[in-house]
Amino acid sequence: MFDVFIAVVRRDLLLAMRRRSDVLTTLFFFVIVITLFPLGIGPEMSVLRGIAPGIFWVAALLASMLALEHLFSIDYTDGTLEQMLLTPQPVFILVLGKVLAHWLVTGLPLVLLSPLLGLQYDLSTQALATMMLTLLIGTPALSLIGAIGAALTLGLRGGGVLVSLLVLPLYIPVLIFGAGAVEATVSGLGGAGHVSMLGAILILSLILTPIATSAALRISAE
Amino acid sequence: MLEVTNLECIRGDRRLFTELEFSLSSGELLYLHGHNGSGKTTLLRAICGLIAPTDGEVRWHDQNIRQQRDAFAADVVYIGHKNGIKDDLTGVENLRIACKLDGLSITEQEAWQALETIGLCGHEDLPTRVLSQGQKRRVSLARLLVNKSPLWVLDEPFTALDKAAVKLLQSVIREHISAGGMVMLTTHQEVELTTGQVKRLQLGWKREGDV
Numbered sequence: 001m002f003d004v005f006i007a008v009v010r011r012d013l014l015l016a017m018r019r020r021s022d023v024l025t026t027l028f029f030f031v032i033v034i035t036l037f038p039l040g041i042g043p044e045m046s047v048l049r050g051i052a053p054g055i056f057w058v059a060a061l062l063a064s065m066l067a068l069e070h071l072f073s074i075d076y077t078d079g080t081l082e083q084m085l086l087t088p089q090p091v092f093i094l095v096l097g098k099v100l101a102h103w104l105v106t107g108l109p110l111v112l113l114s115p116l117l118g119l120q121y122d123l124s125t126q127a128l129a130t131m132m133l134t135l136l137i138g139t140p141a142l143s144l145i146g147a148i149g150a151a152l153t154l155g156l157r158g159g160g161v162l163v164s165l166l167v168l169p170l171y172i173p174v175l176i177f178g179a180g181a182v183e184a185t186v187s188g189l190g191g192a193g194h195v196s197m198l199g200a201i202l203i204l205s206l207i208l209t210p211i212a213t214s215a216a217l218r219i220s221a222e
Numbered sequence: 223m224l225e226v227t228n229l230e231c232i233r234g235d236r237r238l239f240t241e242l243e244f245s246l247s248s249g250e251l252l253y254l255h256g257h258n259g260s261g262k263t264t265l266l267r268a269i270c271g272l273i274a275p276t277d278g279e280v281r282w283h284d285q286n287i288r289q290q291r292d293a294f295a296a297d298v299v300y301i302g303h304k305n306g307i308k309d310d311l312t313g314v315e316n317l318r319i320a321c322k323l324d325g326l327s328i329t330e331q332e333a334w335q336a337l338e339t340i341g342l343c344g345h346e347d348l349p350t351r352v353l354s355q356g357q358k359r360r361v362s363l364a365r366l367l368v369n370k371s372p373l374w375v376l377d378e379p380f381t382a383l384d385k386a387a388v389k390l391l392q393s394v395i396r397e398h399i400s401a402g403g404m405v406m407l408t409t410h411q412e413v414e415l416t417t418g419q420v421k422r423l424q425l426g427w428k429r430e431g432d433v
Contacts, residue, residue, distance in 0.1 A: 003322075004322065004323060004325075007319060007322045007323070008323075011308075011311075011319050014311070014315070015308060015310050015311070018310040018311075018349070019310060077304075078304060078305070078306065078307065078308060078309065079302060079303075079304025079305055079306035079307075080306050080307070080308060082272055082300075082302065082304070082306065083300070083306040083320065083323070084323060085272065086270055086271070086272070086295050086298065086300050087295055087323040087324055087325065088292045088293070088295040088296035088324070088325050089292070089323065089325065090292065094323075221272055222267075222272065222273050222274070
């Protein structure tokens with residue numbers, strides 16, 4: 001079972017390597033959105049420091065949603081998805097593999113790039129570290145939750161809009177605790193509580209969402 | 223042994239078929255006939271478990287397939303309208319990953335061998351994006367050469383294939399039948415069998431053309 005998981009991850013990473021444009025789109029989107037704000041607002045350090053957590057997290061949310069479109073849709077169109085549903089493997093293992101690969105190519109680069117982008121907002125080292133940590137915990141949760149929406153809207157016309165309507169409300173807790181942790185660190189309160197909550201959300205979504213996503217895929221494949 | 227009892231499928235507000243009953247046992251081939259839109263594909267997908275039938279059940283070894291999803295999936299190969307191969311992967315990669323997901327591990331050597339047999343000599347390591355329709359179909363059908371599952375469900379397997387490939391596929395199906403396998407297919411080209419039994423099922427206008 002575990003080697004099938006590895007096989008799916010490797011397959012999707014290989015596919016991402018051969019289709020780099022999809023990956024880069026998400027990353028560029030994140031970079032550009034974050035860079036536009038300091039340019040628009042001007043070099044007001046205290047303002048920038050104040051709004052940084054919110055902007056980073058909203059940008060991460062939107063970037064993650066933008067990437068969702070490709071999570072299952074290509075597999076659905078070329079028929080590999082229905083083949084996956086017909087394998088003697090539990091579907092949630094395949095879903096977990098796909099989501100992990102998806103996060104590695106669309107989520108992890110955001111995490112790694114965030115400290116560099118944070119410099120534009122004059123964030124302290126401590127705040128940058130918290131930002132990275134929260135993104136590291138939060139973005140996989142976003143991918144996992146978003147997978148449900150992506151699976152439900154497969155094959156629908158105008159699925160993209162529907163995904164945002166379905167998924168964005170579910171992202172709100174991640175946004176609140178993610179941005180909250182960074183804000184608390186910036187203001188000197190310490191964000192440990194927020195980070196723990198974020199961790200709890202990740203664990204919960206790790207357990208529950210693959211099952212929901214598998215069920216949604218079965219419905220969409222009909 | 224595959225048994226279909228009292229099967230009914232309603233898609234939208236159209237009843238495609240109802241009270242459908244047939245069985246398929248080892249060494250039998252079942253042709254599914256019917257005009258366009260008569261529900262052939264729906265029936266095949268329902269048998270694989272991709273579609274939940276409105277009524278009735280599909281039984282495999284005396285148990286409903288919905289209660290033994292993984293065990294049934296290990297015994298069935300479904301090749302549908304969509305080839306189920308990734309455009310950006312080569313034929314060899316596609317075949318190996320498909321097999322891996324099916325729970326059997328084949329070496330790179332075996333994958334090359336299978337693709338050569340199916341007639342893709344010299345094209346095994348090209349991304350399937352650059353292949354022709356017929357060649358893509360062959361990559362997809364190569365799974366039949368390496369997969370030893372007893373039940374094959376093939377939806378128009380001969381489309382886009384040239385004469386040589388049709389002949390090859392016919393012989394592969396014949397071998398599978400004589401080795402005790404079961405095949406269910408929709409097509410307009412008949413497979414000449416040396417052994418085994420052929421059944422026919424007519425969907426649509428003729429109604430209940432159960433053999």
